[in-house]
Amino acid sequence: MTIQAVPQERDRSRQAFLSRSTLVTTFALIVGMLAVLILNALPASSALHVSGATVALLGKYFTYMLLALAVDLIWGYLGILSLGHGAFFALGGYAMGLYLNAQTSPLPGWQSIMTYFPVAALAILLAPGLLALAFGWLAFRSRVTGVYFSIITQALTFALMLAFNRNEMGMGGSTGLTRFYELLGFSLASENMTVALFVASGMAVLLAFWLCRAITVSRLGRVSVATRDAEARVRFIGYRVDHVKLALFVVSAMIAGVAGALYVPQVGIINPSTFAPLFSIEVVVWVALGGRATLYGALLGALVVNYLKTVLTGAMPDAWLFILGGLFVLVTMLLPRGIAGVISAWRGTRFGRRTGERKEVSA
């Protein structure tokens, strides 16, 4: 007699690009954006009116979601825990900051090339991208992995923080870059600009989500999951693990750079505190809370934690860090798969199957 077990199969429909999670996430992002736009367009007297300040806040959340996505791509799917992704975010932000400053007063020396938007746009991608390329090449070639890699990413962002704090860098020292007035010839102070930046950030999240989704469902995505779980095996079947890691690390850094560039005009300042190790660690907490290796979990985590942060830092500013730390500990202990894990458990599919009974189907 054979004991027929509950099938413990990989749900192939999840492996298609247009899986349910892609569609739901896309739908949620678009509907969310449209809803905010409509509510914002209501007359200010209406009870449902969403103010420009709120739109700006939501736009900022979008940039955080983008950053969380970048971290999830390499942490969730490749097992590389970067505790310095804030560095790439900040570099993108500084590139944008230079461009914005150049709109009002000419910049000295080499920085004057940042006056032109195409150059700035290139710099937003290349500054984080090249740093990630150089740093990743050295680290992955030497097979620096695990906690050692995490520590040197911390060192990287810390070193950059110290460097950008110096006035000699020409990046505004500890004050950073501020006094932004114009973007592409439009005033940053207008509410239309706030809405435009909100939409741009939302679209960036959507595009980056699709990009990450396309990567993770490709064969390269499966190679990266394989690398996460059994790196030596991947090497012995002939893949260049260091190249795989480098490619995804650079893509991730560029996404983080774009996030930083969208963040800066919406908050009006970029300073060395963005390089602070604490910020990068916070990003990791968002992803852990949301659930790793799902992409939508990272988006949810960033949104939920930052919303909580906005509410709680207003209500009880001293308690916020304790709450964040407590949440992190609780989620790690009770919900190791984060919010996304709760969702899939609730839907009773993959999560249930994987941890379900482990009976043998004997031949």
Place this chain on the structure above:
Amino acid sequence: MSRTDGSRFGKLREIARPDRVFDFMVPAQSPVDVRHGPILYLEDVSVSFDGFRAINGLNLTVDDGELRCIIGPNGAGKTTMMDIITGKTRPDSGQVWFGSRHNLLTLDEPQIANLGIGRKFQKPTVFEALDVTENLELAMAGDRRIWKTLLARLDREGQARIDEVLETIGLTEERYRLAGVLSHGQKQWLEIGMLLMQRPRLLLVDEPVAGMTEPEMHRTAELLTRLAGQQSVVVVEHDMGFVRSIARQVSVLHQGSVLAEGTMDQVASDPRVIEVYLGGDEEAA
């Protein structure tokens, strides 16, 4: 090939020759050159870790298509030898050649793997978060570059190849199950299947039957014997009964070098081998 005058017509005639097929239609040939000798050749290889000589003047040759078993007590250097062949460990001295053309000491792990040396680990190592088919798909011989991997699609030929290997390793029924939920024996077979997908010329198999039940062991023996002939297979194993059931040629490793070589019966009656296997235990005790 006829010499052409370099004119356009000459080239055209060359293309139209009925006795040849286009280059892209020719199945990829393994670059390994075994016309002049063995497929694997180790000469006077030594390596030490912190003063401990794990491999000590090791000489070993494996012929094309051979099934070779390597036995030896714990610490004889069996796994280190595999590490050296696959590029994981660099020896302090000696030579390691794959065919007569490839010096393995100048290559790294992915290069060696792509040349056609497949390795099965002692502990079954499969990609647990992927299903059986996907495990095989990743191992399938093909272009391993990033961009090609990103755009790769499983074509009909690849699917057929996967089906064939699934059949060989007897996991057709389990094809969509996650590798992580397979039994120990099934994982071992999956790993051997992954090696087959690589179309290797040489298979290095480290303790394939460790932890297997008796029937599983029989199936593994059958599988490995079937592979020999098409591929060269080197099996490292502790289990004497298993070795006896598959081996034609056995090498006994002891303290990092080859102690004896021959058929199982020759080796088993060699007084030095008996000494090592029986006397070694007393030393350790």
